[in-house]
Amino acid sequence: MVLNSNLLESHTPTSREELWRFTPLAKLRGLHDLEVSLSSRVSLGASVEQPGLSVEIVDASKAPSTSSTNDLVSMRVRELSSKVLIVDIAQNAEIATPIYLTRTVESLDPEVSRTVIHLGANSRATVVVENTGSITLAEEIVITLDSGANLNFVSLQEWESDAVHLGHHHAIIGRDATFTSTVITLGGSLVRLLPTVEYAGPGASAELSGIYFATSGQHLEHRIHVDHNLPHAKSRVNYKGALSGDKARTVWFGDVFIRANAEGTDTYEVNRNLLLSDGARADSVPNLEIETGEIVGAGHASTTGRFDDEQLFYLESRGIPANIARQLVIRGFFLEIVSKLGLPQIEERIMTRIEAELEKASS
Amino acid sequence: MSTLEIKNLQVAVSTDEGMKQILRGVDLTIKSGETHAIMGPNGSGKSTLAYSIAGHPKYTITGGSVLLDGVDVLEMRVDERAKAGLFLAMQYPVEVPGVSVSNFLRTAATAIRGEAPKVRTWVGEVKEAMASLNMDPAFAERNVNEGFSGGEKKRHEILQMELLKPKIAILDETDSGLDVDALRIVSEGVNRVKDSHNIGIMLITHYTRILRYIKPDFVHVFAAGRIVEEGGAELAEKLEEKGYAEYVTA
Ligand SMILES: Nc1ncnc2c1ncn2[C@@H]1O[C@H](COP(=O)(O)OP(=O)(O)OP(=O)(O)O)[C@@H](O)[C@H]1O
Numbered sequence: 228m229v230l231n232s233n234l235l236e237s238h239t240p241t242s243r244e245e246l247w248r249f250t251p252l253a254k255l256r257g258l259h260d261l262e263v264s265l266s267s268r269v270s271l272g273a274s275v276e277q278p279g280l281s282v283e284i285v286d287a288s289k290a291p292s293t294s295s296t297n298d299l300v301s302m303r304v305r306e307l308s309s310k311v312l313i314v315d316i317a318q319n320a321e322i323a324t325p326i327y328l329t330r331t332v333e334s335l336d337p338e339v340s341r342t343v344i345h346l347g348a349n350s351r352a353t354v355v356v357e358n359t360g361s362i363t364l365a366e367e368i369v370i371t372l373d374s375g376a377n378l379n380f381v382s383l384q385e386w387e388s389d390a391v392h393l394g395h396h397h398a399i400i401g402r403d404a405t406f407t408s409t410v411i412t413l414g415g416s417l418v419r420l421l422p423t424v425e426y427a428g429p430g431a432s433a434e435l436s437g438i439y440f441a442t443s444g445q446h447l448e449h450r451i452h453v454d455h456n457l458p459h460a461k462s463r464v465n466y467k468g469a470l471s472g473d474k475a476r477t478v479w480f481g482d483v484f485i486r487a488n489a490e491g492t493d494t495y496e497v498n499r500n501l502l503l504s505d506g507a508r509a510d511s512v513p514n515l516e517i518e519t520g521e522i523v524g525a526g527h528a529s530t531t532g533r534f535d536d537e538q539l540f541y542l543e544s545r546g547i548p549a550n551i552a553r554q555l556v557i558r559g560f561f562l563e564i565v566s567k568l569g570l571p572q573i574e575e576r577i578m579t580r581i582e583a584e585l586e587k588a589s590s
Numbered sequence: 591m592s593t594l595e596i597k598n599l600q601v602a603v604s605t606d607e608g609m610k611q612i613l614r615g616v617d618l619t620i621k622s623g624e625t626h627a628i629m630g631p632n633g634s635g636k637s638t639l640a641y642s643i644a645g646h647p648k649y650t651i652t653g654g655s656v657l658l659d660g661v662d663v664l665e666m667r668v669d670e671r672a673k674a675g676l677f678l679a680m681q682y683p684v685e686v687p688g689v690s691v692s693n694f695l696r697t698a699a700t701a702i703r704g705e706a707p708k709v710r711t712w713v714g715e716v717k718e719a720m721a722s723l724n725m726d727p728a729f730a731e732r733n734v735n736e737g738f739s740g741g742e743k744k745r746h747e748i749l750q751m752e753l754l755k756p757k758i759a760i761l762d763e764t765d766s767g768l769d770v771d772a773l774r775i776v777s778e779g780v781n782r783v784k785d786s787h788n789i790g791i792m793l794i795t796h797y798t799r800i801l802r803y804i805k806p807d808f809v810h811v812f813a814a815g816r817i818v819e820e821g822g823a824e825l826a827e828k829l830e831e832k833g834y835a836e837y838v839t840a
C-alpha cells in the first residue's frame with residue numbers, strides 16, 4: 228500500500244524515498260519542491276456541449292478531492308488549486324460522441340490543475356484527455372462512477388519534448404460500474420503518471436491499459452495502484468512499452484492490493500517491455516499483495532526483452548525486409564491495446580506517431 | 591527452369607558446450623517440377639537443412655554451398671532468399687501477435703512481387719486460395735498463427751506458398767498434425783501450385799501417407815546429418831516397413 232498513507236506529511240520528496248527513487252527530481256522544475264511556488268490554472272477544457280453533459284469551473288472550496296489515495300504531489304495540487312474543472316454526466320445519459328478535454332498550454336512555468344469527472348448512475352461516456360504542447364504540470368483527475376456507469380477514459384500524452392507532467396488519475400468505481408482507462412504516453416521529457424483505482428461497490432470492474440514509447444533522454448513512469456478494498460470487484464491491468472535510444476528510460480509499477488475483506492476478487496496484471504536498442508533501461512515491478520485466499524483469481528506477469536528473433540525470421544522468410552518486419556511486430560505489439568480504443572482517428576494518429584518515433588530512433 | 595544445388599553442406603549450431611555439428615556434408619539437387627521426399631529419424635538434421643537453406647540465424651554454415659540457378663544463396667539475406675524464389679513451410683510456424691493474416695500476406699506478396707498487388711484482384715486471389723484450402727475467411731482477420739490449431743497452421747503455410755509462388759518449396763513435415771481430410775486438401779493445394787508453376791519440392795516427412803497424394807520422384811534417407819541412401823517411391827514403402835535401423839549406428 229505504498230501510495231496510501233494517512234501519515235503522509237507534506238514535504239519535498241527526495242530520491243531516497245521508495246516512491247521517488249527512479250524519478251529524476253532535478254528535471255521536475257520544482258513541481259515537487261515546497262520551496263517553489265506553483266501557479267493554479269484550469270488547463271483542461273471541453274469544447275462541445277451535449278445533452279446530459281455539464282462542464283463548469285468551480286471554486287476549489289466547493290469541490291474537495293474525494294480520492295483516498297495519496298501522493299506528495301497530488302497533495303500539493305489539491306492545496307494549491309483555486310479552481311476545479313467539473314465534468315458531470317447525468318444519470319442514465321448516454322453520451323454517444325466522445326468528450327474531448329483539451330489541454331491549453333501557456334508557458335513552462337510550473338502549474339497545477341484539478342479536474343473532477345463524475346458519471347451518474349447507469350450513464351455511459353467516452354472521455355479523452357488530449358495533452359499536447361509544452362508545459363510543466365502537476366495535475367489530479369478524480370473520476371467517480373456511480374452504480375452501473377460505464378466510462379471509457381483515455382489520456383493521451385503527445386507532449387512536446389520539453390514537457391514535464393506529473394499526473395494522478397484516481398477512479399472510484401461504483402457497484403456494477405465499468406471503468407476502462409487507456410493511458411498513452413509518447414511525448415514529454417519527464418512524465419510520471421499514477422493511475423489509481425478504488426471500489427465503491429461489488430461488481431465494479433476496472434480495465435487499465437496503457438502504452439508508452441521512450442526515446443533518447445525521455446523518462447516515462449507509470450505507477451498503477453489498484454485497491455481491492457471490497458468484495459467481488461475485478462481488475463485487469465495491461466501496459467506495454469517500447470524503448471529506443473540512449474538513456475531512454477521507463478519505469479512501471481503495478482501495485483494490486485487485495486484486502487482481507489475483498490473475497491471474490493478477480494485480478495490480473497501484465498507489463499511487457501520491448502527494448503529496441505542498447506543503452507535503454509526499463510524497470511518493471513508488478514506487485515501483488517493478498518490478504519485473503521477467498522478470491523476468483525490473482526496473477527501477474529512482466530517481461531522485458533528484445534525482438535523475438537523467431538517472429539522476425541518468420542516474416543523475413545516470406546520476403547519481408549528486416550526493417551518492415553520490425554515495424555510490423557512493433558505495430559502489432561501496440562495495436563493490441565490501441566485497437567481497443569474504439570476511436571479510429573486517434574488510433575491512426577497514435578500509430579503514425581509511433582512509426583515516426585521508430586524512424587527517428589532507427590535513423 | 592530452376593535448380594537448387596546443395597553441395598557438401600555442413601552446418602553447426604552453437605550450444606552451451608560449444609559448436610555442435612549437425613549437417614555433415616549434404617548433397618542434393620532439386621529441379622523445377624521434381625519432388626524429393628526426405629525421410630529420416632528424429633534429430634537427424636532435416637529441419638536444420640530446411641532452416642539453413644532459408645537462412646535462420648541460429649545455424650552456422652561450416653562448409654559447402656547452396657546455389658539457386660547458380661547464384662549463392664548463403665550470401666543472401668533471409669528476405670532476399672524468399673525473393674529469389676525459395677519458400678519454407680515450417681514444421682513449427684511462428685505466432686506473430688498483433689499482425690493480421692491479411693496484412694501479413696499482403697506485405698509478403700508486395701515484397702516478393704516487387705509491387706503492391708492490386709486491391710481488387712488481391713482480395714479475390716486470397717479468398718479463392720483460402721477457399722480451396724478449406725480455410726474459413728475469418729482467418730484473414732486473425733493474427734498470424736496466433737491460437738491456430740496445428741493443422742490450421744499447416745494450411746496457412748500452404749496458403750502462403752500458393753500466394754507467393756516460389757520456384758523451390760521446402761515443406762518441413764507439412765503433413766504432421768493434419769487430419770485425413772486436411773491432408774488430402776493440403777496435398778491437392780501443393781499439387782496445384784506445383785503443376786501450375788512447375789515448382790521443385792523438397793518434402794520432409796515421416797509418413798508415406800502424404801506420398802500417396804504428392805508423388806515423389808526421389809526418396810532420400812537422411813541420417814546423422816547426411817543423405818545415406820537414395821531411391822524411388824518404393825524406398826519410402828521399405829522405410830515404413832523396416833524403419834531406419836540399418837542406417838543408424840547405435
Ligand atoms: N541449440 C541446440 N543445442 C543442441 N542441440 C541442438 C540445438 N539445436 C538443434 N540441435 C540438435 O540438432 C539435431 C537436429 O535437429 P533437427 O531439428 O534438424 O532434426 P529433425 O531431423 O528435423 O528432427 P524431427 O524429425 O524430430 O523434426 C537434433 O539432435 C537437435 O537436438
Ligand SMILES: [Mg+2]
Binds near residue numbers: 637638762
Ligand atoms: Mg524437424
